[in-house]
């Protein structure tokens with residue numbers, strides 16, 4: 072395997088993740104919620120290697 076940086080995270084091993092879910096508010100109404108976090112790259116699993 073060539074020792075090149077992962078193109079998805081530029082070798083950092085970290086990427087922005089975004090997850091869309093539907094949750095219930097205090098009135099029992101469905102509302103769309105977006106969760107964002109920085110975590111291990113899904114492409115290289117945090118290794119930073121492409």
Ligand SMILES: [Zn+2]
Nearest residue numbers: 077080112115
């Ligand atoms: Zn990566």
